[in-house]
Amino acid sequence: MATMKDIARLAQVSTSTVSHVINNSRYVSDEIKEKVMAVVTQLNYTPSALARSLKIKETKTIGMLVTATDNPFFYEVISGVESYCNQHHYNLIISNTYGNEERLQQNVDTLVQKKIDGLLLMCSESTFPAGNPINLPLPMVIMDWWPTELNADKIFEDAEYGGYLATKTLIKHGHTQIGIITGNLTKSIAQNRLNGYKKALAEHHLPLNPNWIIESHFHFEGGIKGMAQLLSQPHRPTAVFACSDTIAFGAYHTAWQQGLSIPQDISIIGYDDIHLAQYMSPPLSTIHQPKTELGKLAVETLLERIKKPIENYRTLVLKPQLVERGSIAML
Incomplete structure (x- = not known):
């Protein structure tokens, strides 16, 4: 050579x-x-790209640490991150922890060895054993949520507003008896969506039925089990706010198993607006998270911190929006 x-x-x-x-x-x-x-x-x-990177101390490579999940929302976000990395001529190394604390440390060590310029962190569930905080001399950006406090920029969606918007939409359709299936409530996003639900009920002077608040997990099985719990109540709600589209898909399955039609027998609204939501039968009404914007903002925020370090860490908040389809009946 x-x-x-x-x-x-x-x-x-x-x-x-x-x-x-x-x-x-x-x-x-x-x-x-x-x-x-x-x-x-x-x-x-x-x-030689390697020789150049060693000389200028920049590899044009970003690491992304994610935890395992069957929630397609995260795959759609990752796709957006990858797209914007390419636009900025950066390589992306995606590292999945599969919910394993030991694997987390191994993956962090591997990313550091590869001399990444910065790190994106995205955690799917509060059941992930976070262990000790990640303390790295690297620019970092937290996307969506991370279970420990870090010196990093953060990009969240306004989960309380999203929960409020979902519940208010059901109320506008005439529903006064509304159940909710949440994610694990130790996760701040799940708690905030529940707070939004409570706020909408209080604003319309509707009673809060604790039996209709079902804590579950942000995945398909969580929706299946959560909906089964709601439908086992002596007095069923007429509508359900599923705090993720994956929960909503599981809820659809349980309703079908019990011979119920959506929205004739029970209305459902989801959260995230993943690509598959529009192809459900009936198409799922949901709260749209700006996934493309989240990926774009995460990459641009990280690159800005890599090139021009800033003393104060920032928290950026994205606004969710309503997408109405066919899963809510008008009473």
Whole structure:
């Protein structure tokens, strides 16, 4: 493999001159430049990305640490992150912990060894054993949620407003008896969506039935079990706020198993607006999370901190929006 020394020897110039021509780091006359580039073409020389990264202490690589989940919301966010990394000419290394604390530390060590420029963190569930906080001399951005406090920028969605909007939508359709299936309530996002539900009920002077508040998990099985609990009540609600689309999908399945039709027998609204929501039968009304914007903002925030470190860490909040489809009956 050709080196700068080989080019310098054949072009009869110094190695530093070759470096300046290739990196465009200093003025070199057109005559010398043409001479050097002719040799570069002759030798089919390609600069070493590794050597360059060691020299400028930048690898143009971002790490992304995620926990295992069957929630398609996270895959859609990751896809957005990857797209914006490509637009900014950065490589992305995705590392999945599968909910294992030991694997978390191994993955962190591996990412550090690969000399990443910054790290994105996204945790799916509060059941993940967080252990000790991640203390790295790296720029970091938390997306959605992380179970421990870190020195990092944070990007959240306004979960309380989203929960309020979902519940208010059911109320606008005439529902006064509304159940909710939440994620694990040790997770702040789950708690905030529940708070939004309570706020909407209180605003419309509707009683809060504790039997209709079902704590579950943000996955399909959580929706199946949560809906079964709601439907086993002596007095059933007429509508259900499922705090994720995956919970809503599980709720659909349980309703179907029990011979109920949506929305004729029970109305359901989800949360996230994952791609599959529009293809449910009936199409799922849901709260749209700006997943593309989340990925874009996470990448741009991290790159900004990599290039221009800022003293104060920021918390950025995204606003969810309502998407109405066919899963809510008008009473």
